[in-house]
Amino acid sequence: MAINEKDIDAILETYPAKVKRNRKKHIIVRDSSLAHQEIEANTRTIPGVITNRGCAYAGCKGVVLGPIKDIVHITHGPVGCGYYSWLTRRNKAKTPPDGKNYLAYCVTTDMQEKDIVFGGEKKLAQVIDEVVEIFKPNAITVSATCPVGLIGDDIGAVAKAAQEKHGIPVMAFSCEGYRGVSQSAGHHIANNGVLEWMVGRGEMTEAPAKYSINILGEYNIGGDAWEIHRILEDIGYHIISVASGDGAYQDLKNAHVADLNLVQCHRSINYIAEMLEIKYGTPWLKVNFIGIEATCRSLRDMALYFGDKELIDKTEEVIARELARIEPLMEQYRKICQGKTAFCFVGGSRGHHYQKLFADLGIETVLAGYEFAHRDDYEGRQVIPHIKVDADSKNIPELHVEPDPKFFKLKISPEKAEELKKKIPLSYYAGMNIEMKDGHIIIDDMNHFETEEFIRILKPDIFASGIKDKYIPHKMGIPSKQLHNYDYSGPYAGFNGAVKFAQDVTAMFTTPAWNFITPPWKSKPLLEGQYQK
Amino acid sequence: MLDFTPKEIIERTSGGLINPAKTCQPIGAMYAALGIHKCLPHSHGSQGCCAYHRSHLTRHFRDPILASTSSFTEGASVFGGGANLKTAIKNVFAIYNPDVMAIHTTCLTETIGDDIPAFLGQAEIPEGKIVIHANTPSYVGSHITGFSNMTRGMVNYLSEAATETKKEQVNIIPGFVNPGDMREIKRLVRAMGINFIMFPDTSGVVDSPMTGKFEMFPQGGTTVKELKDTGNSKLTIVLGSFASTDAAIALERKCKVPAKTLKTPIGVKATDEFLMTLRNTFVTEIPYELEEERGQLVDIMVDTHHQFHGKKVAIFGDPDIVIALTEFVLSLGMVPVHVLTGTPGSTFEKEVKAMLLESGLKGNVKAAGDLFQFHQWIKNEPVDLIIGNTYGKYIARAEDIPLVRVGFPILDRSVHSYMPIVGYKGAMRLVEMISNALLERQDRDAADEDFELVM
Structure with a gap:
């Protein structure tokens, strides 16, 4: 069913005036006849509105830092934040030969009332000492929770002293939950730290192999990164590091030597990508390994970047082989999925990426949006200079980098880069909006009320979002797919991932349980009889 | 799995936690x-x-x-x-x-x-x-x-004390338990024919049925009217001191409703105490329906005791649940050797130690502990079974010990929140879970010649 501005106004009518004015700017009906459609994003959620958004700590420690496996991540604060970000996100990691994988450990300073009153610096220093003694990690991060900044604990100073004492990097992140307006602030804070304290600490000066790359913004949920590795290594790429799924400090510190940085999740990692280009001369390429067509395109774009015939041929060979293998499998699932509609409301990039995979199955995304994205994720990076910097964004430090005197090396000439930019998204992301069809809804920070209302009007066949809203559509009889953690399945990336996704989604549509929602006595009268003449 | 947890006990004095057994x-x-x-x-x-x-x-x-x-x-x-x-x-x-x-x-x-x-x-x-x-x-x-x-x-x-004389009704504060447990506690009180107000009551809220319609506020939950009326009840029964006593004390002060603190009714003994308190307060005989259930439970405990008697068990989780579970596993003839909660509170250690002492046992008992320490205990004195929430699965795998999932949170198994562990029926379920876990392990480890049809 099509929807227009009037329908949206009708939905927003329930809101108090201020909320209505605010929310209207976060919702657009796609209209390609307009030169440009602006959406409001990365602004405050109004108190009392039930949002899916989290906080800066979740974005910093939970998303970007947490998956780095050879680092012990200490949460400085009361127990909860560390507890909830412990093993809940499904960022998988294989234990390297030296055994250094600490993901199953949650370390928290468990601040008590006396720490709030008298300060928690001493306790933090002691916890760092214990961590070094027990775990002997390659590095330590300290992530701050709300009270830390409020009571003025100087975690930077504690980290610096600990680093000198123990001789390993100890990095402090001021990612208190009240910073910024969502997880996004935390991504930025973490990105700054990764660039400042991790990348470039290694001694490598040259890429160790041909076609060396970093994968940025890939978190290995359900094993996605491993499927991407399988394909890329098959083609002949050498993966230096991943930020940060199954990633390691050991690898990240040499990330500066790569020939190319791939950006999978633009929202959470674009700061690093941009800064790596300035500091080390490595351009980045926006890729999407979610969806068959998207994967093929990303592989071809990568091959074009290197422009090597051998690589281009090998890319085509792998694509042909993989397609021949999976297409017959996909076809059977497509028969069931074809013609259905989806909502795709995810965090920062999956709201866009998964539309491709749905499309591969013949499912049309009629509503899409992001929980914590910025305008550039919707409208494309060309809007970045025009984005108003508000008080909430000003609180997040901007790292100003310069070419590194030791490691800066232009990986391709500026002329070549300009030429490539005409063909591939080199150091550019065009955003979600241009790929949405006319009449479809784009919505930022969709809240509970809007979720219910849009489902009521658009009646999607499948709802894709996260754990907090998963069971709401279920109660309405609508299959609901978690695209943050894949409903404990996966991988969904690459070719094998597409098949797995198709299989899971088909199961959601066809599971017999849906048929039992209405009890038989609701449609049959209590007494049945025949009228006798 | 958890390879950095050494057997040698490391003294940690920072007050920080490694793998917490509590949240905020x-x-x-x-x-x-x-x-x-x-x-x-x-x-x-x-x-x-x-x-x-x-x-x-x-x-x-x-x-x-x-x-x-x-x-x-x-x-x-x-x-x-x-x-x-x-x-x-x-x-x-x-x-x-x-x-x-x-x-x-x-x-x-x-x-x-x-x-x-x-x-x-x-x-x-x-x-x-x-x-x-x-x-x-x-x-x-x-x-x-x-x-x-x-x-x-x-x-x-x-809560309001609106009436001169108290009503013939009981307040029940069930503590931090599942809706399945709340339903079972209510069934027991209903079977006794006693009027009651349970608060809070998450049954019908977090275990709501599939109807094809989403209800933001489902049918369950204690109504405001009932909450007001708690001030007029004759007695408040507190099931688990850590999660519920403070409310009962407040109610006693505010509305002069006397309170009685009992264990979470896990196992035959704690369920007996719960029903006896109701029986004494309201002078109502325990119906045969419940006596029959109790008899069935005891029958099962006797018939299957060889499956768990003498087995060593390590228990962790929330204090009220762990205290009651410890009492129950003792009544099964099991040996709790490590008992830990992440929640602080000295009465936990006192209560558990007293129970162990009464059974002639000694064990590691700690409040405000963490799972790193719990794991170290297990490395030093291995057990046959771990009972705890989902976080225990990492220790269970590292040490190859079966885990029975009880408590909050359970993130990797389903249906648990609908099914009780309280009351006689809940105890039967626990016996089934414990003995299944131990027997599955025995089957898994048995040589072909020792693999048996009847156990």
Whole structure:
């Protein structure tokens, strides 16, 4: 069913005036006849509105830092934040030969009332000492929770002293939950730290192999990164590091030597990508390994970047082989999925990426949006200079980098880069909006009320979002797919991932349980009889 | 798996935790508030708290968990959250229209000293709507403390002693247990023919049925009318001291309703005590229906004792549950050698140690402990079985010990929240779970010649 501005106004009518004015700017009906459609994003959620958004700590420690496996991540604060970000996100990691994988450990300073009153610096220093003694990690991060900044604990100073004492990097992140307006602030804070304290600490000066790359913004949920590795290594790429799924400090510190940085999740990692280009001369390429067509395109774009015939041929060979293998499998699932509609409301990039995979199955995304994205994720990076910097964004430090005197090396000439930019998204992301069809809804920070209302009007066949809203559509009889953690399945990336996704989604549509929602006595009268003449 | 946990006990003096066995107050407060009919819990703090708590509760219950937040920014943290809270109250009632809004604080708002009652005095609360609050600083106690504080908040705000003489009815505070347990406790009291008010009561809220229609406020939960009426009851029965005593004490002070604290009714002994308290207070005989169930349970315990008698067990989780479980496994002839809770409180250690002593046993017992320590204990004195929540699975795998999942949270198995562990029926279920786990292990490890059809 099509929807227009009037329908949206009708939905927003329930809101108090201020909320209505605010929310209207976060919702657009796609209209390609307009030169440009602006959406409001990365602004405050109004108190009392039930949002899916989290906080800066979740974005910093939970998303970007947490998956780095050879680092012990200490949460400085009361127990909860560390507890909830412990093993809940499904960022998988294989234990390297030296055994250094600490993901199953949650370390928290468990601040008590006396720490709030008298300060928690001493306790933090002691916890760092214990961590070094027990775990002997390659590095330590300290992530701050709300009270830390409020009571003025100087975690930077504690980290610096600990680093000198123990001789390993100890990095402090001021990612208190009240910073910024969502997880996004935390991504930025973490990105700054990764660039400042991790990348470039290694001694490598040259890429160790041909076609060396970093994968940025890939978190290995359900094993996605491993499927991407399988394909890329098959083609002949050498993966230096991943930020940060199954990633390691050991690898990240040499990330500066790569020939190319791939950006999978633009929202959470674009700061690093941009800064790596300035500091080390490595351009980045926006890729999407979610969806068959998207994967093929990303592989071809990568091959074009290197422009090597051998690589281009090998890319085509792998694509042909993989397609021949999976297409017959996909076809059977497509028969069931074809013609259905989806909502795709995810965090920062999956709201866009998964539309491709749905499309591969013949499912049309009629509503899409992001929980914590910025305008550039919707409208494309060309809007970045025009984005108003508000008080909430000003609180997040901007790292100003310069070419590194030791490691800066232009990986391709500026002329070549300009030429490539005409063909591939080199150091550019065009955003979600241009790929949405006319009449479809784009919505930022969709809240509970809007979720219910849009489902009521658009009646999607499948709802894709996260754990907090998963069971709401279920109660309405609508299959609901978690695209943050894949409903404990996966991988969904690459070719094998597409098949797995198709299989899971088909199961959601066809599971017999849906048929039992209405009890038989609701449609049959209590007494049945025949009228006798 | 957990390869960095050494056998040699490391003395840690920092006060930090490695692999905590508790979480923070607000999630307990949120869960308790869901046990009020048509109530929207509200988290006064940063958005992340609310998101984390909703996510974790949803993972455990596999049902919608709705709650709103004051969505703090840095500005609010500096200038105070009054404006945020007042906006939130206005929006919550305008958009979601609950009957009750139950506000809990967070470490942020406690640190900056937000005065919730003062804010409420200035807020626009629509006619007929109710706003209650509880202070739940995350840096004190645990999620159990938060549950306790919100439950006490219900008494503070709502309980009224309206009648001269107390009614022939009992208040039951079930503690931080699953809706399946709440339903079972209610069934027992109903079978006794006694009028009761259970609060909070999350049954029918977080275990709501599939009907094809989403109800933001499902049928379950203690109504405001019932909460007010708790002041007129003859007795409050507290099931588990950690999660529920404070509310009962408040009710005793406010409305002169005497309170009796019992264990969470896990196992034959604790269930007996619960029913005997009801029997004595209301002079009502235990119906045959329950006597029969009890007889069945004892029959099972006798018939199958060889499957678990003498087996060593390590138990961790929330204090009320762990205390009651310890009593139950002792009654099965098992040997609890390590007993730990993450929640602080000296009475935990006292109570568990007394039970062990009575059985002629000694074990490691600790409140405010963590799973790193628990694991080290197990490395030093191995056990046949671990009982605890999902977080125990890593230790269970590292040490190749079977795990029976009991408590909160259970994130990797389903249906548990619907099924009781309390009452005689719940005890039967626990016996089944424990003996299945041990027998599965025996089967798995048996040589072909020792693999048996009948066990």
